Amino acid sequence: AQKVTQAQTEISVVEKEDVTLDCVYETRDTTYYLFWYKQPPSGELVFLIRRNSFDEQNEISGRYSWNFQKSTSSFNFTITASQVVDSAVYFCALSPFSGGYNKLIFGAGTRLAVHP
Amino acid sequence: GAVVSQHPSRVICKSGTSVKIECRSLDFQATTMFWYRQFPKQSLMLMATSNEGSKATYEQGVEKDKFLINHASLTLSTLTVTSAHPEDSSFYICSANDLAGVMETQYFGPGTRLLVL
Numbered sequence: 001a002q003k004v005t006q007a008q009t010e011i012s013v014v015e016k017e018d019v020t021l022d023c024v025y026e027t028r029d030t031t032y033y034l035f036w037y038k039q040p041p042s043g044e045l046v047f048l049i050r051r052n053s054f055d056e057q058n059e060i061s062g063r064y065s066w067n068f069q070k071s072t073s074s075f076n077f078t079i080t081a082s083q084v085v086d087s088a089v090y091f092c093a094l095s096p097f098s099g100g101y102n103k104l105i106f107g108a109g110t111r112l113a114v115h116p
Numbered sequence: 117g118a119v120v121s122q123h124p125s126r127v128i129c130k131s132g133t134s135v136k137i138e139c140r141s142l143d144f145q146a147t148t149m150f151w152y153r154q155f156p157k158q159s160l161m162l163m164a165t166s167n168e169g170s171k172a173t174y175e176q177g178v179e180k181d182k183f184l185i186n187h188a189s190l191t192l193s194t195l196t197v198t199s200a201h202p203e204d205s206s207f208y209i210c211s212a213n214d215l216a217g218v219m220e221t222q223y224f225g226p227g228t229r230l231l232v233l
Contacts (some may be wrong), residue, residue, distance in 0.1 A: 036226070044208060045224035046162075091159065102148060102213070104222055106159045 001016035004026050004094050006107035013082055014115050021077045021110045023092030029053075034068065035104070040088040050070045051075065082114045117145050118214050122225035129200055130233055137195045137228045139210030145190035146212035150222060151183070154207040166193040200232045 003026040013019045025034065036048040048060060051068050059066045063080045081087055092107045119142040129135050139149055147168045152160040164185055167175040172185035191215040193212075196206055207229050211222040 033221075035221070042226070043209075043229070044226040045209065045211075047221060047223060050221050102150070102165060103162065104150070104160075104211075106161075107158045 002029075002094060002096055002103075002105050004092050004105055004107035006090075006092055006110050008110045010110070010111045010113070012113045012115065015083060015102045017114075018078060018080050018113065019032050019082050019114075021079075021090050021092075021112065023075045023077065023107060025073050025075065025092070025094045027094060027096050029096040029098050033095040035093040035095065036066065036075075036077050037091045037093065039091060039109070045091070048077075079112075082112075084114050084116055087112060088113045118212070118221075118223040120210065120212050120223050120225040122208075122228050124228060125226060126215055126229045126231075127146045128231045128233065131201055132199055134198045135200055135230060136152045137197075137208055137210075137230075139193045139195070139212070139225055141212045141214075141223075144212075144214045146214065147190060149193040149210055149212045151185065151193075151195050152211065152215075154209060154227075157220055163195075168193075192198060197230065200230070202232045205230055205232045216217060 005024045034051045038046040038048055046100045049066055065078045067076045089109045089111045091109045093103050094105045121140045121142055123138045127135055149166040151163045151205045154160045154161050162175050162179045166185045166187040168190050174180045182198055187193040207227050209224055209227040211224040
């Protein structure tokens with residue numbers, strides 16, 4: 001089965017706190033891509049990162065960082081020093097090779113609320 | 117980055133009417149575009165894959181006669197919701213792969229909120 005699980009439905013933090021959004025995936029493919037997208041209240045999905053299955057290096061981009069661990073099939077996303085503008089729904093998604101990389105399988109999303 | 121637009125952003129219609137939603141890739145060409153539906157507080161569900169110059173591929177459970185897709189050019193795909201009913205009210209989002217660049221990343225449009233009365 002191809003599946004993405006985001007167990008945290010909603011997270012609420014106070015500004016400047018660090019927060020980690022969990023993502024666990026299932027796939028039989030050895031080649032696949034993983035993504036994180038941000039959906040602010042306006043509705044538009046904003047691409048944050050793509051990671052292929054052969055690259056387990058962690059990535060940092062400003063206040064954002066991602067931890068990819070194939071051993072646990074996880075691709076977690078950490079926001080450091082959160083800000084109110086980070087409030088949004090965050091989706092983790094899987095694109096398996098067997099789907100021709102065309103099929104994006106989304107998790108249920110995690111709604112992050114950052115309070116001043 | 118790759119920009120995808122959708123029109124209209126919001127539409128309200130009466131039950132039984134048809135609604136057309138346009139999806140355009142503004143600064144790149146896309147042989148493949150995707151249509152998703154998102155109900156409130158839920159995730160995105162792929163409805164169909166739209167291929168330029170050929171028939172769309174629909175996901176299981178999506179009625180192809182109700183959701184008509186036309187991919188007329190490398191920058192335009194349209195979704196027509198025919199004989200819309202209140203249960204079709206949803207947020208419809210399109211996405212596209214960049215033909216010239218990496219195919220593995222989908223860029224999303226801003227979405228269209230459809231309300232059927």
